[in-house]
Amino acid sequence: MNGEAEMNSGDAILMSIRGLSKRFPGTQALDEVSFDIRRNSVHCIIGENGSGKSTMIKILTGALERSGGELSFEGRIYDPKSIREAMSEGVTALYQELNVVDDLTVGENLTLGREKSRLGMIRSGEIPPTLVENLKSLDETIKLSDRVGDLSVAQRQVIEIARAISTDCKMLIMDEPTAALSEEETGRMFKVIRKLSAKGITIVYISHKLSEVFEIGDRVTVLRDGRVVGDRTVDEIRNGSGCDSESEACHELIRMMLGKVVQEEYVPSRNRTEETLLEARKIRTGKLKDVSFELRRGEILGFYGLVGAGKTEIAQVLYGIDPFQGEILMDGRPVRLSGVSKALGAGITLIPEERRADGIFGELSIRENIPMMRMEKVLRNGIINRTLENQLADRSIKSMSLATNSREKKVSQLSGGNQQKVVISKCLNRESTVLLMDEPTRGVDVGAKQEIHDIIRNLANQGKGVIVFSSELPEILQLCDRIVLLYEGAVRTVLDNGRGLDGDRIMALVAGREASA
Amino acid sequence: MKKLTSLLLIACLAAAVLTGQTVKTNYTVGHVVYDLKHQYHQAVAKEIVDYGKKLYGAKVIVLDGKGDSGEILKAVENLIAQKVKAISVHSPDQAMTLAAIKMARAKGIPVVTTLVWPAEKIAPHVQPLETPSSFLMGQRAAQQWLAANPGKPCRVAILDFGKFPPVEVLRTTPFWEGVKAVDPKAVLVTQLNGQGDTTKSMEITLDILQANPEVNIIFGANDEMALGALAACEQIGRGKMANGKPLTEVIAGLDGNVSAMIKIFDPNCSFKLTHGAVKDVARAEMDTMIGMLTGKIDPNKWSETQVLSKVTDYWNSTVEEAQVFLQDNFLYKGNLKDDIAKAAKK
Amino acid sequence: MGANSRPIQVDRQKIVLISILAAIIAVMSFLSPKFLQVSNFQNILLQLAPLIIIASAANLLMITGNFDLSIGSVLAFCAIMHAFLSKQGVPIGLSIVICCVLAVLWGVSNGIMVGVLNVNPVIATMGTMYAARGFAFLIARWDGGANISAGLPGNFSDFGRTNLFGVLPIIIVFMVIVVALFIFIERKTVLGRYSFAIGGNRRSSVLSGINVPGMMIVLYSLVGLLAGFCGVVQVSRVGSGFPNIAEGMEFDVVVAIVLGGTSMLGGSGSTAGMILGAFIVGTAANGLNLLNVPYFYQTITKGLLLIVSVFTDQAIRRRG
Known part of the structure; x- marks a missing residue:
């Protein structure tokens, strides 16, 4: 935005990040990340899910400790131990989950939690004038007496922003602020961001939506698998790399985000049939709008859409977790999916998205995890038989190429990819005909990703019906025979994979920018 | 010797009660039990209720102290709030009992204690020997x-x-x-x-x-x-x-x-x-309460009614x-x- | 160090417990000549038997991340009910069966509240704790007093005081059977495996199709059954029914289980550890009684023992 200002002096750099690393058990979330955030710029950070964006925000705001690297802020070493400490240095974040109380008024929300800001005393009801001014300057339509619950999401965000900048805020980190906003509200939010910029506040803007980068960004850093793969000014991208349209520039960014697009070739499933295995008719929930589709025996069906498009909701309906209206048929017969056991009984198994929270039993060994969904396999006379259990575990370790030195190893000590293989083995033991795979390779390294894809293809070739829910477009393009595109809870279109299907068009469709084909 | 005097005392009390004025009152009095879980205390409470009703036409509100000083004090407060005419307390906590007596007295309600005397001897007491x-x-x-x-x-x-x-x-x-x-x-x-x-x-x-x-x-x-x-x-x-x-x-x-x-x-x-001793203790408690209300016993002075424990x-x-x-x-x-x-x- | 650290930690923790127990035994043997005698260990076993029997099931329940505060009350309820029924002329054997069935019903009600209606286990079982205790007093009241002792048949105490082969008190025999059964359940059955699964990751368990509410009902019923059964044995040993017995027993059970290394959050623990925990508490209390140590010092010792043991265990885990 203010390109000229930042060139003036060494003072131009507000925050410098050098060699920042963060290791979680099983994954390297950030790997030697280095870049600078310039004073008074709008700095965008983009990347796929799992690329390390949220880990980075958490480190910058003191919510998470780093494993290595150095940070400096305004030329001084920056090492916040808590969110409060980061705030006192001038770094504040606006998270996706809003921190406002719906039942209080705007005024009450503004003073909420700020009681300690001055000598520990602010009488309730007394709002510091700077706060009121900030709010006015950002959005004059909000009144102090309004009940927050009656305001729009964007307006509620403005309240949080006003609160955030009232403490001497120099850098405001916004984590996908437009994810839940309508187009009109998004426009208003951009106005707010420009006003903040005019006040001299540096914005770090995290987003999925590439068009936004071009609209408000000055500079963009692209993360992939915990590494920086691009760090340029928006103008450079627009002009420098020979792109003459915004859509080509978008493509350039997508390429950076995804790496070499399509490493694996799409291989059609060998035993595809026209026989319908599962059919969903007009599924309707709070989020889903009349979703209908069918899954055929021997195929891999992909569901793709942006965050919040409804992928997880469909998986939960099919696995009996969420109640719904509509009809689901298995082999042509209607089934009642009023609980997980009903879904399992009908022959549907879910391999869940959050494997740590929903899939594995971390404190138990591989051997104990694998038969968990079908204990009959390891029982003899109703008693757990160690030999059967060992055999089953060894078979799974072999067929999944699970990298471990012992079947007795606790699953929590395995890498992300191997954990996912344990979850898949556990679910496959159920021998269901329909497999739902929600983000099957999230947080898994490249090699394991390839292996898991092969496992999925194999399942389809064995005549099962597989549904893959993924927010990684390359994965969808590599794996799926047919692709259902979701946009805001509705089916946008269903595409056959194969020649001529390109990422740009899909991106446009799921971003709602192009009418369905 | 001691035994004899106590026997005499009981006899006198009983005689007074039986011969003279079987005062028919409509008094409502309160009894705070140390712990209703014990058979002994249950029996005492039952006797106070029956005897009070039969002899004096009094109604007795029984509250359970659950073996806890705090509960006993709460029970006394509760009885004061219900405006009973007199209270008998059975509590092992001498300091708390004293506080309870003073609290009740401030509202003009006399108190009799049993078995364990209060920290200061300022009110009538029933003492099983x-x-x-x-x-x-x-x-x-x-x-x-x-x-x-x-x-x-x-x-x-x-x-x-x-x-x-x-x-x-x-x-x-x-x-x-x-x-x-x-x-x-x-x-x-x-x-x-x-x-x-x-x-x-x-x-x-x-x-x-x-x-x-x-x-x-x-x-x-x-x-x-x-x-x-x-x-x-x-x-x-x-x-x-x-x-x-x-x-x-x-x-x-x-x-x-x-x-x-x-x-x-x-x-x-x-x-x-x-x-x-259950019956005699219970009766002595009831008699003392009525005695205080009819002016026969000074509610503000220590006096001891001894009861034989057989x-x-x-x-x-x-x-x-x-x-x-x-x-x-x-x-x-x-x-x-x-x-x-x-x-x-x- | 990552790969196999966990099993080593578990063993270390048992070693700590065994060391503490050995230290107590050594000190007590030194201080009291009466301590190191067969008859004294029989005493300790007699005192610990009801605790260990109930804690066997409660341990599995805590492995799922739940507890039962109604143990003492259900025990008292069944004790007084057994006395009541026996007095009414119900044959002793039949009365024992009826009491066990009632104990299971208390457990089922806990299980339904926690597993199906998702009431917080502390609240749900605290409700049962008050209700069962209240009924215990009520039954005594039906009988016309604060306890049931008069009018019990002469053979009422026979069951609880039976000595197998003339030497082994029956409750110790039951203890051995129940402990063996629960070690088997813990290691070799679906019930045991699912308990660890639910405690380790409840959401994963639901998504894996494990019938979590059903499991809760089964486990709470087992705890109830054993509590009720111990009530029957205890009332028979004592020879008269008191509704106020075993007050606060649930906490003794929790202490033994936690000392034994079972996490209050669930997911880990073992019957063997619980037994060690129970013996640490029981041996210490027995030794202090032998030494005529007044009750308040005993209570202080119990508290210190719990804190020191758990602290040592945590320190070792953190270092490992």
């Missing part, structure tokens, strides 16, 4: 043991409520002194907290007898603990008498409830003595006497002889 009876039981236990086992001096174990001072004064110390008066060579081997509970006392007695197998007199400061001690003895093959002749040990309890009586009159069981033992009492005692005191409706026979039958 437990000390002499406990002493007497100690004497008798020692006499019987020595008569049957002349070569074996007395070795005493006591189960109490955790060295709680009024219990020391009224029960454990006089019992031990009674034993010593008979057998100068007697030794108090141990005194542990049975928490007033049968199961706990059973477990602790097992340990006591392990460490000190020579123990031959056990006193439980209530019948529940004495029964627990008996169960422990029986578990390890003791607890026996040969037709009233001590073989393994002599056990004494306190309160005099049915469970105790059944054992006491079983000639082959070693639980043999107990003492207690000793029952195998050697000096008859089953018939015990039957009467249980009927009078514990609202017993059964036939003690039958119950003893039933329990002894195998």
